[in-house]
Amino acid sequence: MNPQPQNFRAPVGTHDVIGPDSAQWENLIALFAETAYRYGFELAISPLFEDVGVFNRGIGENSEVATKEMYVFEDRGGRTLALRPEGTASVVRAFVQHQPTTPWKAWYVTPAFRYERPQAGRYRQHHQIGVEVLGTDDPAVDVEVITMAWRFFAALGLTRYRLLINSMGHDECRGAYVKLLRDFLGAHASELCEDHQKVWSENPLRVLDCKKPACIDVTTGGPMLPDHICDDCRTHFSAVLGSLHDLGVEATLNPRLVRGFDYYTRTTFEFVADALDGAQNAIGGGGRYDKLAEQLGGKPTSGIGFGCGIERLLLTRAAESDRPLELLNRTLDCFVVDTTGVDSATVLLDELRSAGIAADRAYDNRSMKSQMKAADRSGARFAVLLGPQELAAGEVTIRDLRSEDFAQSQQTAPRNDVVTTISNLLTK
């Protein structure tokens, strides 16, 4: 009659983020929000799920993510929906739907879902922060977006990261290049690695990204993207590279850089962290997607953006430094120790908190010693002692918990002046 409760746990590849780790997340997201506003971005929140077509059209129906990693499901109304595997497609869908005035600059923070086997730095639900700019193909925007990410990493305290960059060309010159590459690969198909001998034709660009020696050998002698993009794209790319150089943002040209989503055109980039060993060292990436809005049914609109994985950024940060991020002040101002037995703390705390003072307390009428321990553990700056004596005298005792000197670390204050006294002590 009383069934054994099941031991539920977070699904495979997902994680609960609780303290003290959640403080790192809070810091990182707050810093990103701050950075985004400084660059003129507004926050965009879009649904976690979309019509599956948004992602199929966006990231490409043949892409690895779309074919075998998406969480696709049918809702009760028979609609075929998918959990977002990345941020860009939804934001661009929102742009197409609402047609905000351009340039539209939006930032986001969102979970992303991909059905893969989890491993270090790879999860079925991970979280991304990113930005998108729609409505201009000015190379200055490419530079701004890349630079923002670059500066953000530095503000996070990262030091060992690199920017890899490439130009994919626009649809026409890229198409011509793919044809060229396909012909080339066709002539050398038997020399490719085992896997690509079979599938090189479906997406020739992927072969460029293959890490197997066989494929590298073949493609090294073959045509590379930057040499075959049209004059306009070349000019655009040069402008981007030039400005990045002027700003001191160190970009490494990587002609093999081909990202996993099909929507990219022209400027394409990736950030890798050297502190992360193994295959999961990409902490962020992005690029231009000048055809995406159109593919999602909108007017032709240029766009560019980047996304970064929060988990990987924090892993990188932890690998580079022992010190946690402490950009936000999240220490308690005071801890109320109430031994009156009549719960005087409730009213006192309401006064303190209403005045903007961060305050907490113990519950359950615990002993003074126990409450003092709790005060110490809480990290609060001051303990506000309120016992029978203080209650009778109409005052409180304020104790500086950082001081070791008993005599000088305590003072009394009239009960009515608690807020102002604490405020004054805090500004010292």
Next chain:
RNA sequence: GUGGGCGUAGCUCAGUUGGUUAGAGCGCCAGGUUGUGGUCCUGGAGGUCGCGGGUUCGACCCCCGUCGCUCACCCCA
């Protein structure tokens, strides 16, 4: 989807060739004479040894299965 390693208290881990009531440290709770934390001392709570089956007189230990964690391949953040 394929393969390797690992599942013992909240956490980090011991547990001798299979042998009685499964241990430690940290953390948590309570005390150390009646109002003071961070050190110290004492005590306490907390575990169906991931789960299911098998071998055995006897299983945390051996075997099989399963689930989970983890790492790698693939791909990506």
